[in-house]
Amino acid sequence: MLEKLLAKCCVKLERKRVGLWVLFSFVLVTVSLCTVLKSYMDPLPIWEINLRRLNSNNKNTVKLVPHDSFEPFLAPMCNFSGEKSDYCEFNGDIRIHGNSSSIFFSSPQLENIELQENRTWGIKIYARKTDEHVMGQVKELLLKPVLSVQEMPKCTVNHSVPAIVFSTGGYGGNIFHDTSDILIPLYLTSLHFNREVQFLIQDKHYYWNERHEVTLKALSKYEIIDLNHDKEIRCFNNAIIGVQSHQDFGIDPEKLPYGLTLRNFTQFIRKIYSLQRDTAIQITAEDDRKPRLLIISRKKTRTILNEDKIVAEAQRLGYDVEVIDARMSLKNFSKIVNSADVMLGVHGAGLTNILYLPENAVLIQVIPIGLQSVSKIFYERPAKNMSLKYLEYEISVKESSLIQQYPIKHQVITDPEIAKKAGWPEFKKIYMDNQDVRLDMSNFRTVLVKALELLRQ
Known part of the structure; x- marks a missing residue:
């Protein structure tokens, strides 16, 4: 009987001891958390x-x-x-x-x-x-x-x-x-x-x-x-x-x-890039220097498919020709552009580099089908405001690669304005992303000759 009474007493004491430890642990954890989180519990500034x-x-x-x-x-x-x-x-x-x-x-x-x-x-x-x-x-x-x-x-x-x-x-x-x-x-x-x-x-x-x-x-x-x-x-x-x-x-x-004016900006650009030429060459009978023609070459979209023929024809007319891809550092590319007297390219972002041309240089913009209005806004007006001379060559239907994708009387070819109604992404996809040009050299030659005439003025 005594052993049973002692066992009961010990169990009760053990339970009380466990309860006290649980209570003590809870208090300790609570105090610790309050200490750590005190800074977060303060009122936030307004x-x-x-x-x-x-x-x-x-x-x-x-x-x-x-x-x-x-x-x-x-x-x-x-x-x-x-x-x-x-x-x-x-x-x-x-x-x-x-x-x-x-x-x-x-x-x-x-x-x-x-x-x-x-x-x-x-x-x-x-x-x-x-x-x-x-x-x-x-x-x-x-x-x-x-x-x-x-x-x-x-x-x-x-x-x-x-x-x-x-x-x-x-x-x-x-x-x-x-x-x-x-x-x-x-x-x-x-x-x-x-x-x-x-x-x-x-x-x-x-x-x-x-x-x-x-x-x-x-x-x-x-x-x-x-x-x-x-x-x-x-x-x-x-x-x-x-x-x-x-x-x-x-x-x-x-x-x-x-x-x-925009001319002020281009003068600023030529100065900060330390470009040497402020004006393009002026051709005279006594001057035997060749005017320099720079062709901005495009590789993915709006590519000139017969670029080699343009180079050959320009050389026959007396140009010193260089073909270049615009994807290089601006420090180097700006100097190459500044060395040119005539810059030629299909409508696109690469023509923005007219910024580095010397004044009185000539820009020749080739305009694919559907891009007439944006070409004039983006480059004709700026070129003239930079004191550059401007020429454009608007291609015919036969010079566009679109005739290989659509029938000759398809509205994509006959009326690009209709395509605009489908939204800019669709318009861009057709006329900018999926159109190349193959220039008719008998027609384009007259543009190269006209550029020479402008350099003589």
Whole structure:
């Protein structure tokens, strides 16, 4: 009996001991967790709450409003009237958090304006704002006006020079769009800072800085910041969000900054690339130098199938001919183009390299079927505005490879305007991606002769 009583007592004591150990362990774990998580349990500063709201997918926390509702509010600071781009210029306290694509700003211009809580505006800064297809691929920047310093994130880097935020998204990587949509607008927006400006790039292509290093360094002497991978809170007293853009591959001297022309831009380009020739050769009876003809060769699309015959005919007419593929570093390629007096190529991005030609040189643009209107807009007008001489050769139906794909009376050949109604991707596929040319040499020879005549003037 005594043994049974002792056994019961021991069991009860053992159970109590286990219970006490469980309670002690629970208290110890709780205290440890509170110590470790103390910093996370403190109230968040207002700016961090706002920042989290900006990045939240909950549509009830942040209201992004369309342009027509914030244009009046931001009218003193922003310009939404341009055909190609929107941009804002803020003065005051501007704090940029690249990793979240968020820009907080407090400006004297916000005084006497009643701000609604959590009101945030979205803006896309790639300079092709009417192109719905490409703008759908461009990341949106979030603009957050604030009145209280507490609502601003704490600066981690302070900058003493103004900022320009621009995008290389969209069609960035194509030499025409790099020049038309990014470099010329950046030149217009930043030139007056005399290199005392900090560039911040949104949607940066991995090779973009290296490819356009010469131009970027000529416009800013500071290391470019990649917004998409920047975790700092960068603070500025002046910032331009977006760039000015006037027209495709062009500058309107009647718009800000007044008086600048495309010719000014090409002079700037020749200077920063240290190109030697400002003007092309002028042929005279006493001068026995051969004019230099540069043929921009295309290998994949809109190829000249009888390129060798053009070379032979040009040499018979007295040209020094070089055929080149535009896919090389701009430092080297710019010098080759600058050495030419006549440049020949089928409509395409490669013709953008007329930037490096000396003035009074001749551009010969070969225009495939369906590309008449874009050819004139993209290269005829710019060439003339650069003080170049312009010739074009519009091919006939028989000179197009499309006749091998479609019957001669098919609407693709007879009426390209109908194909446009199917949308740009389909139009591009037919006329740009799947069309080559075979030039009629008896007809094209007259263009080569005309170019010689222009060099004699």
